Amino acid sequence: MDLQLNGKKAIVTGASRGIGRAVADLLAREGADIAFCARNAAQVAETEAALKGAGVEAAGAICDVADGAAYRSWLGEAVTTLGGVDIFVANVSAGGGMEGEASWVANFEVDVMGTVRGAEAVITPMAEGGGGSIVVISSIAALETFAAPQAYNAMKAALLTYAKQLGQAAAAAGIRVNAVSPGPILCKGGFWEDAQNSMPEQYQAVAAAHPAGRLGTPEEVAACVAFLASPAAGWVTGTNLIVDGGFTKRVQF
Template sequence: MQRLADKTVVVTGAARGIGQAIAEVAAREGAAVALFDLDAVALAETAGELAATGARVFALPVDVTDEGAVADGMSQVVRAFGRIDVLVNNAGRNVYADPVAMTSAEWDGVFDVDLKAAFLCAKHVLAGMKERGGGSIVNIASLHAKLTCAGMYPYAAAKSGLVGLTRSLALEVAPFGVRVNAVSPGYIRTALVDEYLAGHADPDAEREVLRAQPLGRIGTPHEVAETVCFLASDAASYVTGADWAVDGGLGVRFA
């Protein structure tokens, strides 16, 4: 449908999983896509696959927790494509930490990627968006921002903060025509979910997860990407400050 035609979309954590799927759908919808990721090898592979489809692609290894690197990366995207219309803050990480044994450095490592990076990336695209009177930011949060389980400390806290940032930032930039939304995936077939299930003490953990899913299955990265790219597009022009669940109905189930 070319909903993102003539737009430039920056995706962080774009080398694999949900980020890679977002880049693929954005390119399909006509966008020029800029891919940020720390994994230079996987990033080059993803960029090469997209370029082979005829997409306009710019890939750059960027540490999104480093403000200097973020500022330089965004400037390079503007030089390559002229402007930035959409930012998707997808980069994220988790640790499985004990709240007593966890160190301050480990805590900061999670919050730097899951929350601070979204602030830094938004900071360095908003001047251009405000000047042009439009733009869209989509933050990839998680079902864990509202409902969580033991063993996800402090991931749930970081993702809750990201939803709060979404709401607050949406109000700050609404007068300039810039929209900010969040997407909260549930169980999606990504490396993070596979790692969680593989490391679970219960060997039947995946069977139990599937039993709890109203739609009876785990979602795919592209199902998240479709929602993200809709929110990024002008088709969602009256949506801001929202947190959209893409969780197969898990978040509304009474357990």
């Protein structure tokens, strides 16, 4: 199937590692130009070079999504550099944390406002370009009781409501909005790789809770994001695609 991504212009937050990197790699292989951000300069440079190696335009920026002013400024630059925007993937998260109010503030600023500010920055240029697709990365932690009562889970749930309602509001402008909720994903240098070494029993229990007996990969999530981002998903909006290999047990009606 041709995803019709060739020549599209995509902005991906947090694309130097993990799921965001797999998304950027796949979109670039499909012919999309990419603007992305992350905080680590060396990893931004390495990613930018790798994406350019796929034969597309790539522009990496060192930008902390938690810094609202800097983030808005980068979003504007990214649209200008790309010459428009067809795809926005809101991927960055502050991660889980049990630091009391500090965790709530961090997950609100990064997960929620990182998505809201990004959507607000791209909606107008996306509409002017004839429409596009926004993909919000949530988590199965929003859907079922997971780990502990914490800001991460609640803020990921807020994103699902926001994505659904934004999809309703933006549809007339040809903009689709969907969420992807991954289950536990084994990323190089990520939380679960660390858990594999630091708490192997808990890691094995999580792996065993998957019907296939393993965690997912960033590439398996990226394939779903690329589909929703693409014109091939032209009649899909307001959905939440759970990408967890059957880790969650609820029936989706």
